[in-house]
Amino acid sequence: MSQEKLIAIPNITTPNNPVIFNQDICNGCNHCVEVCQIDVYIPHPQKGKPPIILHPDECWYCGCCVNDCPRPGAITFNWPLQQRGYWKKKATGEVHQI
Amino acid sequence: MSTWHDYLKEQGHAPDWPYPIRFDQEQEIDADVLVIGGGIAGCWAAISAARQGLNVVLVEKGDTIRSGAGGPGCDHWCNVPANPLSNVNPDEWAQHMADRPYCNGIGIQIQCREDYDTLLEMEQMGGKIRDTEDEYVGAEGRDAKTKFMISPRYTQIHSYFSGGKAITLKSNPDRKLNNVVIRVWGTTFKPALKKECKRLGVKIFDRVMVTSLLTEKGVQSARVVGATGFNNRTGEFMLFKSKSAVLATAGAGSIWMISTELGGYCNMMPRTTTGDGTVMAWRAGAALTNMESTGIMRIATGYKHKWYTGGGDASYENVPIVDANGKRLPYPIQGWVDWGAMLPAPGVEDKIREGILKGEYALPFYGDFPAMSEVERRATWKLMLGEEATTKIIIDTFNKAGYDPGQDLLQSYKFIEGVSLPQWREAGYGGGLLVDWDLKTTLDGLYAAGTQMFNPEDHSYAAATGRYAGRKAAAYARQVGESKISREQVAREKARVYAPVKGTGGLEWKELHAGIARAMQYYASEFKTESLFKMGLDALRKIEEESVPLLFAIDPHKLMRSLEDTSLLTYAQIILQASLARKASSFPLNFQRIDYPTLDPPEWQKFLTIKLENGKVKTGELPLAFWGNMKNQYEAHNKDYDGVYRGKR
Numbered sequence: 101m102s103q104e105k106l107i108a109i110p111n112i113t114t115p116n117n118p119v120i121f122n123q124d125i126c127n128g129c130n131h132c133v134e135v136c137q138i139d140v141y142i143p144h145p146q147k148g149k150p151p152i153i154l155h156p157d158e159c160w161y162c163g164c165c166v167n168d169c170p171r172p173g174a175i176t177f178n179w180p181l182q183q184r185g186y187w188k189k190k191a192t193g194e195v196h197q198i
Numbered sequence: 199m200s201t202w203h204d205y206l207k208e209q210g211h212a213p214d215w216p217y218p219i220r221f222d223q224e225q226e227i228d229a230d231v232l233v234i235g236g237g238i239a240g241c242w243a244a245i246s247a248a249r250q251g252l253n254v255v256l257v258e259k260g261d262t263i264r265s266g267a268g269g270p271g272c273d274h275w276c277n278v279p280a281n282p283l284s285n286v287n288p289d290e291w292a293q294h295m296a297d298r299p300y301c302n303g304i305g306i307q308i309q310c311r312e313d314y315d316t317l318l319e320m321e322q323m324g325g326k327i328r329d330t331e332d333e334y335v336g337a338e339g340r341d342a343k344t345k346f347m348i349s350p351r352y353t354q355i356h357s358y359f360s361g362g363k364a365i366t367l368k369s370n371p372d373r374k375l376n377n378v379v380i381r382v383w384g385t386t387f388k389p390a391l392k393k394e395c396k397r398l399g400v401k402i403f404d405r406v407m408v409t410s411l412l413t414e415k416g417v418q419s420a421r422v423v424g425a426t427g428f429n430n431r432t433g434e435f436m437l438f439k440s441k442s443a444v445l446a447t448a449g450a451g452s453i454w455m456i457s458t459e460l461g462g463y464c465n466m467m468p469r470t471t472t473g474d475g476t477v478m479a480w481r482a483g484a485a486l487t488n489m490e491s492t493g494i495m496r497i498a499t500g501y502k503h504k505w506y507t508g509g510g511d512a513s514y515e516n517v518p519i520v521d522a523n524g525k526r527l528p529y530p531i532q533g534w535v536d537w538g539a540m541l542p543a544p545g546v547e548d549k550i551r552e553g554i555l556k557g558e559y560a561l562p563f564y565g566d567f568p569a570m571s572e573v574e575r576r577a578t579w580k581l582m583l584g585e586e587a588t589t590k591i592i593i594d595t596f597n598k599a600g601y602d603p604g605q606d607l608l609q610s611y612k613f614i615e616g617v618s619l620p621q622w623r624e625a626g627y628g629g630g631l632l633v634d635w636d637l638k639t640t641l642d643g644l645y646a647a648g649t650q651m652f653n654p655e656d657h658s659y660a661a662a663t664g665r666y667a668g669r670k671a672a673a674y675a676r677q678v679g680e681s682k683i684s685r686e687q688v689a690r691e692k693a694r695v696y697a698p699v700k701g702t703g704g705l706e707w708k709e710l711h712a713g714i715a716r717a718m719q720y721y722a723s724e725f726k727t728e729s730l731f732k733m734g735l736d737a738l739r740k741i742e743e744e745s746v747p748l749l750f751a752i753d754p755h756k757l758m759r760s761l762e763d764t765s766l767l768t769y770a771q772i773i774l775q776a777s778l779a780r781k782a783s784s785f786p787l788n789f790q791r792i793d794y795p796t797l798d799p800p801e802w803q804k805f806l807t808i809k810l811e812n813g814k815v816k817t818g819e820l821p822l823a824f825w826g827n828m829k830n831q832y833e834a835h836n837k838d839y840d841g842v843y844r845g846k847r
Contacts, residue, residue, distance in 0.1 A: 109203065152201070160468040162270045162587070177594075185596065186562075187601050189605065190606060
């Protein structure tokens with residue numbers, strides 16, 4: 101750890117991760133890049149790899165990229181922490197969060 | 199891992215811009231009908247114009263496949279009184295809907311007359327509008343013969359008014375359900391519309407932001423003969439020449455607020471909703487109306503929990519609401535049970551608040567999905583929420599996390615997340631382009647549809663008016679000859695558009711947006727006076743003169759965001775100019791002036807119009823219901839209308 105070279109980068113935009121790609125399922129078809137209303141993504145320079153999330157701060161969580169992905173499981177929505185909804189089991193009163 | 203920072207860490211360098219850079223290149227495209235904006239209204243306009251056999255060009259800032267407010271989906275086709283299950287007369291229903299002050303009677307009449315035809319054409323194209331798989335047999339409102347599913351919205355009580363009264367019309371005197379809203383599977387719509395555009399030979403230019411309209415000889419208020427734009431991935435300049443044009447872009451969604459750090463701009467609209475079309479029409483000399491009308495911002499992602507696009511809460515519609523101890527709250531159920539009421543009667547919300555403070559009701563509240571009947575629960579969760587715009591992904595996320603509507607209470611965020619602050623407002627759906635019975639603007643060659651018009655409505659309104667405007671724009675294009683664009687006008691716009699890429703530092707688009715928003719919060723929010731409006735105009739002029747020249751954009755995407763800011767800036771200036779012109783307060787316009795406190799005095803119950811003439815702001819006025827007798831006018835203007843498309847498929 102101490103020997104690792106660090107690069108100087110600014111603070112990360114938050115939230116920074118509107119979706120999580122599963123590299124094993126995603127084949128880099130870039131359909132999500134096309135359906136995104138606002139160009140959150142750019143294609144990865146290497147063919148076959150999941151796109152790069154370039155503008156996470158512009159995502160408005162419409163969900164089209166996940167809804168329309170031709171390979172189910174390749175993209176999972178990752179709601180920002182403050183956006184994760186709650187529910188309660190009616191029978192037990194136990195509270196859950198997405 | 200796929201973030202930009204991951205890439206940087208892995209590769210040791212940032213990724214290259216993935217698209218070719220063509221800032222210095224230009225493409226010229228000829229069209230009979232040019233459609234600007236590829237959302238619901240734009241796609242329908244392009245399809246209906248192309249069905250007349252014309253050369254149609256459709257230009258869209260995102261990608262037509264899912265762009266626009268209706269891109270992700272839509273769960274109900276509103277105001278479709280001409281459907282076979284309806285219990286009301288379409289003209290009578292239209293008249294009733296147009297009783298709301300400052301609405302758009304022209305658009306409403308078109309919607310009520312042609313929405314059912316539009317819906318059937320949506321089905322022809324592959325959109326799902328019926329319960330063909332018999333998933334919801336037994337659900338209230340489902341018709342066994344047609345397999346249409348009537349929506350529980352607006353069934354007997356007018357949804358738009360708080361604690362509304364039952365609607366009694368001549369055609370529906372015995373207080374039967376109106377049956378004017380049909381449930382649809384709207385996630386299937388947008389890809390089907392794009393496919394039909396392609397099948398009809400519409401030339402689609404995705405990822406192109408249009409920034410200006412071209413007028414004959416470059417003269418303000420002259421006939422519209424084209425438009426300019428640029429590709430927001432490559433930067434290439436685009437020049438469109440047209441015989442007629444339909445404006446179908448979005449309203450202005452975020453003039454009063456921006457906070458990117460909390461995600462999604464904290465507004466119910468995506469960033470792309472920046473009023474570009476309204477502003478380019480304004481610069482070309484078109485008249486706008488209702489621009490002084492604003493609303494309280496329906497803030498969403500970031501500041502509030504997101505359901506719908508922040509405007510509502512899924513623990514509300516069709517669902518009984520209970521407190522943390524399971525005690526039923528006096529909210530209407532909003533669906534079949536309370537006859538379509540969408541808001542509680544006046545005073546109910548205050549009583550609940552008192553009850554909370556006294557310990558009578560325990561927070562948080564919950565939507566009691568398990569209390570619903572199985573089929574109604576499924577229709578609400580899977581069909582209504584599963585097909586409506588941005589809620590599909592929310593439903594899917596809940597399902598995957600293990601939420602079971604049959605057993606689990608869905609948390610409501612009422613009260614615990616607070617309300618919007620009064621200085622956070624939105625231009626909303628009040629102002630827009632003035633149109634006539636052809637949906638023609640005040641400029642020859644320029645038509646408007648959907649959100650582009652003053653006081654627009656919803657998804658099916660955008661569809662019906664888009665389809666109508668496309669038809670009218672096509673008829674006009676057939677009559678007129680070629681016309682010459684002004685190269686000088688093009689050169690001026692080119693210089694304006696590319697100025698931010700020439701800069702190397704200065705002001706970035708987010709900061710500019712925040713500066714505009716703050717000026718509007720200070721000078722055009724809850725407290726309205728002549729002197730505050732003038733200070734607002736001064737503040738915006740200072741931004742225009744001193745800050746806009748400092749804008750810089752490092753790539754075509756950021757250039758788009760920068761130019762959107764300039765749209766927002768002009769839009770804000772128009773709002774202030776229109777606000778100065780209305781020297782009275784108005785309840786329906788949400789316009790309360792301290793210096794003119796009387797609400798809606800009779801002499802001010804009128805539309806105010808505003809436009810640029812020889813570069814100067816000019817205001818005018820029109821009486822409410824200036825459109826005349828809606829039924830007669832519609833019929834006089836549509837003698838040749840032949841209903842549902844029967845062309846080659």
